Each structure stands twice: as C-alpha cells, then as structure tokens.
Amino acid sequence: MNLTLILFYVLAVAAVATATGLLLSRNSVYAALFLVLNFATVAIFYLLLGAPFIALVQVTVYAGAIMVLFLFVIMLLGAEKLPRGQVLPWQRPLAIGLAALLLVEAGFLLYQRLQTTAILAAPGAELNTTATLQTLGMALFNQYLLPFEVTSILLLVAMIGAIVLTKQVKGEQA
Amino acid sequence: MNFALILEWLIKAIVLVLLLLGGFAYLTLYERKALARIQMRVGPNRAGPWGILQPIADAVKLIFKEELMPAQADKLLFFLAPVVTLVPALVITAVVPWGPTLHVFGRDITLYIADINVGVLYIMSVASIAVYGIVLAGWSSNNKYAMMGGLRSTAQMISYEIALGLSFVGVILLAGSASMTEIVTAQKSAWFVLLQPVGTVIFLIATLAEVNRAPFDMPEAEQELTAGYHSEYSGMKFALLFMAEYDKMIAICSIAATLFFGGYREFWFLSNTILSVDRTPWLGPIYIFIKIFVLLFGMIWVRATFPRIRYDRLMAFGWKVMLPLSLALIFITATFILLAQQLNNNLLLAGIPVVSLLVGLAAIVLVNRMLRRKEYARA
The missing domain is CATH 1.20.5 (Single alpha-helices involved in coiled-coils or other helix-helix interfaces)
Structure with a gap:
C-alpha cells in the first residue's frame, strides 16, 4: 500500500462523491460547483498519471472557462432553484432500463479484459515523464x-x- | 524525499505567504501615499511616523467591526466566497522564482517553491479559477447590485483571460520552455520586454482587467453598483476580499517581472560586475523586489490617471483589439524565430520588436479612426 495508491483511493471517493452531489443537489448553482470539484479531482488524477499539461488544461478550460459560463447562464436566467415539477411518466422506467444496460455492458467488458491481461498498470507504477x-x-x-x-x-x-x-x-x- | 526537504518546502511556503500578507498591508499604504502625492495631498500621516502604522490601525478597525450576514443570503457560499477569492491569489506565486540557487549550510536551497515544466500554464489555470470567488460573492449576497458586479466580473475576466494567455505564448516561444526558471535564464542577454514590447503592453492591460483594477474596475463601479460584489460584506470577510485584490496585484506584478523584465536577474548595466546575480546570488530577491515595486507604482499611476471605461467598450476592446493583436504577435514572433533558426542568424530576432511595434501602431490608429466614426459615438 504505497502513498500513490492511498491518494488514488481518496481521490476516487472524492470524484464519486462530487458526481453524486451534482446529481442530487436541488440548487443548480451547487450542482455546478460540485461539477467544478469533480473536474478538479479528475485533474489530480491526470497529475498522478504523469500528465501535468492535460491536468492544467483540464482546470483552465473546464473548471476555469466552461463552468464559469455555466454559472453565468444559471445566474443570469435566475434558474437556481429547480421546481418540484412534473415528471414525465415514461422517463423513469426508460432511465432505469438504460442504466441497467450500461452496467451490464461495463461489467461484460471488465470481465472480458480481466481474463486476458491486467486492466491497467497500477497507478503511479510507470510515470510517463516524457509528456x-x-x-x-x-x-x-x-x-x-x-x-x-x-x-x-x-x-x-x-x-x-x-x-x-x-x-x-x-x-x-x- | 527526506525530512529536511519537506521542512525546506514548508518554510519557503510559509515565508512566501507571510510576505504576501504583510505586503498586502503595506501595499495599501503605498497606494494611498502614491495616490495622495499624485492628487497633491499628503495622504495618511497620523498613525506612527509618516503613517507607517496606518495598516495596523486599519486591521484593528476591521477586526472589531460587526460582521453582517444578509438574512436572505446563501449562508455557506457567502462564508466561503472570500476564502475562494483569497486562496488563488496566494498560491499563484508558487511558481515564481525569487532568486537563483543559494548554498547555505552545505545545502543547495532553491529560491522558489516549485519549478514545474508547465509553470506558465499553472498561472493560467489558477488565474481562471480566481473568478469563482467574485462570482459566488456576488450571487450569494442575494442583492441585485452585488449580482450585477459578479456577472460583470465573470464576463470581463473570461474575455481578458484569452489575451492574457496568448501574450504568454510569445514568451514561451522565445524561451523555448514553459518553466518559469528557464524563462528567467533565457533573459540573461536581453529582457523579453525588448523583444516583445507590444506583448508586454497587452499583458499589463489584460492583467489590469483580470484583477479588476481601474480603469477596468467595472465589477465595483461605485456610481452604478454601490460597491459591486462586496456590497454586503463587512468586517474581516470584507478584509479578505480586499486582501485578495491587493495580493493579486502583487502576484501579477511578480509574474510580469519574471516573464518580461528579467525576473530575479540584475539590471543590464550591472551584468559582469560583482553585483550580478551569478556572482552574488542573494541579490536576486532584492532585484525582483525592486522590479515589483516599480510595476506596482505603474498600476497605481494608471488608477490615478485614467477614467473608468464604459462596459460595452471594455468588452469590445478585449475581443476586437486585444485578441487579434495578440494573435498577430504570436504569428510575428514564430515567423522571426523560424527565420533566425533557418538562416542561423540571431540578429533576425530584432525583427520581432520592429514588426510588432508597427502592428501595434496600426492597431492604435485603427481604434482611433473607429472611435471617430459617428455611429460608434452614438451607440
């Protein structure tokens, strides 16, 4: 259990938590801020993989420019609070069906790959310092x-x- | 990674943060004194000799002020916004080198916190994150004026960030690296302000807009928006926002000194003497301090001299003048560097300032003619 691996697990939890927060928050400003945090954790993943350029571009372009524009539009339209609103009757079953399909696909791929070789090199195992x-x-x-x-x-x-x-x-x- | 190295990093980081915090206090005094002299006044002179205790008096006043929280404010974000504004202003200076390597107690001590090979990009990304604090302060106050200030600053900072980023490219091309220490080393023979005069001007204008200083202080235009995004802030929360603004000024000036004015390197007339950085390395921090001091005076001077420009013209200037001009500069710089490489003649690099100054002059003439056109004056 080396330091990079511990960092990886902490970041993985943070990434999943911020993504969940994005989906669950009823206030769209908070949702946008959760997405910014998510982008930041992904940027640190890139740093761990030895790609500082991609990491900083991720922060500059996604967190710095695109999400600011998102916030700008949310605030300008005054659309912060999501109304309780009606749910389309066919939306929920369709979403559940598609999510199940995605899970099955991902699981199948994972299973297939596991049989041939290791999925990925362990994080931080070989840092690509030539990037x-x-x-x-x-x-x-x-x-x-x-x-x-x-x-x-x-x-x-x-x-x-x-x-x-x-x-x-x-x-x-x- | 041994213990001594971690300790060294920690000490350097703490010293830098303390310098920025103390520098903020005395920058306010410096600005008030300089503004006063420009406006034929005396300035603060009551607290201590020449008013040098004035920042301490201000701090004590702000600490004892009541902190107000608007009833309808978004409590969490209202509380977080000053912190989110201050942190980028402090961490952006991590890649700025303050001097060459020192040899103390048998150890090599480098006078920077981090030398990453994408140092310039790091500055870009931290600068782009800095918008959030202001925008959140404006929104969470739940006040129309504060909100307008926040939205204005968003639009302004995003627009000028592009010109800012493009003005970095000329420097990266000339130095052949995006690492701040290598950029300083590349300026050994000539400061980049000589090779990139127009690029320097674009950088300085864009940074004025980035830190919301006059004449681009639209987010807090008093006549229209009371105090813009910090209308609802009081006490130490206001002090944090204020501190962020002044620390950003220091950070921006140290970056400008590093990219265009030779960084910690000596002035040109001192090279090859005992006072050059190569012979006496500990002079590096003193040289960069002098450069930052002079650049800060420039910012204060601009504030005292220029009126605030109208918001639509601010955006038009950013998109229609600064952006094309900086793109043209990149093209000119790249062309002459390629020519110098192909013909093996470094004197060709002198063509960059000549052609870029001509293009800059053309831009000024065009803007002037455009402003004289009738339909523009009416808009």
Whole structure:
C-alpha cells in the first residue's frame, strides 16, 4: 500500500462523491460547483498519471472557462432553484432500463479484459515523464495533424455560428 | 524525499505567504501615499511616523467591526466566497522564482517553491479559477447590485483571460520552455520586454482587467453598483476580499517581472560586475523586489490617471483589439524565430520588436479612426 495508491483511493471517493452531489443537489448553482470539484479531482488524477499539461488544461478550460459560463447562464436566467415539477411518466422506467444496460455492458467488458491481461498498470507504477509540451506538440502536429485540423475547423464553424446568431440586424433593437 | 526537504518546502511556503500578507498591508499604504502625492495631498500621516502604522490601525478597525450576514443570503457560499477569492491569489506565486540557487549550510536551497515544466500554464489555470470567488460573492449576497458586479466580473475576466494567455505564448516561444526558471535564464542577454514590447503592453492591460483594477474596475463601479460584489460584506470577510485584490496585484506584478523584465536577474548595466546575480546570488530577491515595486507604482499611476471605461467598450476592446493583436504577435514572433533558426542568424530576432511595434501602431490608429466614426459615438 504505497502513498500513490492511498491518494488514488481518496481521490476516487472524492470524484464519486462530487458526481453524486451534482446529481442530487436541488440548487443548480451547487450542482455546478460540485461539477467544478469533480473536474478538479479528475485533474489530480491526470497529475498522478504523469500528465501535468492535460491536468492544467483540464482546470483552465473546464473548471476555469466552461463552468464559469455555466454559472453565468444559471445566474443570469435566475434558474437556481429547480421546481418540484412534473415528471414525465415514461422517463423513469426508460432511465432505469438504460442504466441497467450500461452496467451490464461495463461489467461484460471488465470481465472480458480481466481474463486476458491486467486492466491497467497500477497507478503511479510507470510515470510517463516524457509528456512534455514539446513531445505533445510534435505528436499533435505530425502524427495527429488531420484530426487536429478537423477539430479546429469544427470550432471555427461553431464560433461563426454563435456570432451569426447574436448579430443584430440593422435598425432592429436588441 | 527526506525530512529536511519537506521542512525546506514548508518554510519557503510559509515565508512566501507571510510576505504576501504583510505586503498586502503595506501595499495599501503605498497606494494611498502614491495616490495622495499624485492628487497633491499628503495622504495618511497620523498613525506612527509618516503613517507607517496606518495598516495596523486599519486591521484593528476591521477586526472589531460587526460582521453582517444578509438574512436572505446563501449562508455557506457567502462564508466561503472570500476564502475562494483569497486562496488563488496566494498560491499563484508558487511558481515564481525569487532568486537563483543559494548554498547555505552545505545545502543547495532553491529560491522558489516549485519549478514545474508547465509553470506558465499553472498561472493560467489558477488565474481562471480566481473568478469563482467574485462570482459566488456576488450571487450569494442575494442583492441585485452585488449580482450585477459578479456577472460583470465573470464576463470581463473570461474575455481578458484569452489575451492574457496568448501574450504568454510569445514568451514561451522565445524561451523555448514553459518553466518559469528557464524563462528567467533565457533573459540573461536581453529582457523579453525588448523583444516583445507590444506583448508586454497587452499583458499589463489584460492583467489590469483580470484583477479588476481601474480603469477596468467595472465589477465595483461605485456610481452604478454601490460597491459591486462586496456590497454586503463587512468586517474581516470584507478584509479578505480586499486582501485578495491587493495580493493579486502583487502576484501579477511578480509574474510580469519574471516573464518580461528579467525576473530575479540584475539590471543590464550591472551584468559582469560583482553585483550580478551569478556572482552574488542573494541579490536576486532584492532585484525582483525592486522590479515589483516599480510595476506596482505603474498600476497605481494608471488608477490615478485614467477614467473608468464604459462596459460595452471594455468588452469590445478585449475581443476586437486585444485578441487579434495578440494573435498577430504570436504569428510575428514564430515567423522571426523560424527565420533566425533557418538562416542561423540571431540578429533576425530584432525583427520581432520592429514588426510588432508597427502592428501595434496600426492597431492604435485603427481604434482611433473607429472611435471617430459617428455611429460608434452614438451607440
């Protein structure tokens, strides 16, 4: 039982707890904050796996930018308190059915993998210390150039879409 | 990982936090004194000689103030928000090197807490987390003015974070590393402010917006929002929010000094003398302190000089001027670095400041012409 393994279990409990908190809290500001905590614990997982770049990007992009925008929208719309509201009659059985399906699938995969090899190397067993900015950049721009460019075009299209949607037509008041 | 190493880290961390807390107290006095001199006043001069006990008097006053909690406030978040605001301001300085390696008691003591190979990214991510405190303070107060202040700061900080992040890229390209110590070492021959003059200006403007200082102090515009996100705060909770604001100023100035003004390295006219950091390493903290002191004066000077700009123009400036300009700078920097590498001539790097200054000048002219257009003045 080394230190990394203890840290892993503590973080695993924290990640599951924050995810549960996100689902169960009735106040959507609290739900968003639970999600931020969840992102932070996942970032520490990345650090444990020896990927500091991914960890910090996770914090900057997800916790720092996207979740702030979520909070912004929640507060701007005043949608903090979820109403008790009606539940769609078919929603609950469908959700239970799909969740059961997912569990069965995950269990089957786990069972199959267990028979061939160990699922994963033990956390912290071999730290990939080569994940520097240079190697990452080289991999992105050589080996994965096409997916990288496709992603950038997708993001550009989304950006243009947002601008077009919010553009004011001349003479029309906002 | 032995016991002495852990002890060394602990001592360094505690010293840094204490420096930031003491620095906050005396930064308020420094600001009040400097503002007073700029406005032809004397400033605080009653508590102790030259008013140097004024911060202590302020602290005692704030400790004995009654702490009010709005009845309809969200109690937990109202309590947590000042803490969430202060912690990023304290931890962001962990990657800033304060000096080279010292040899004391037969040990090598490095004058920084952590030297991680993605140090610049660490600064970005801590800076992006810093928004939460302000936004939560605004929301949990359950007050329209506080809420507006919180929302404004969110929009502002997210917008200027992009220009801030892009202004880091030029430095990373020039140094060939994102580690703060390597960035300082790379500035041995020339400070990056000489190679990245426009980048430095963009960084300084963006950081003013990040720490909500005048002329970008929209989140707490008194005339419109009473005191913005901290309207409902009093006593020590207010003091924490106040402390976070001033500690962010110190942190930002130390980062600016490290990235663009040579960090703990000596001034150019002192290199190769006995006063250079290579010969007398313990001078490093003194040099960086002088640089931080001067940069802080710049921030105070800006506050005393510029009026607050209108909110829509603040956003337009961030998105339509700062963002394209910093993208252009990255392109210019990368092009000239590639040219210098291919032609094996380091003098080509001098093209970066020339071309970037031209582009910066073009941006100023364009903004000026745009402001003269009639429909913009009416909006």
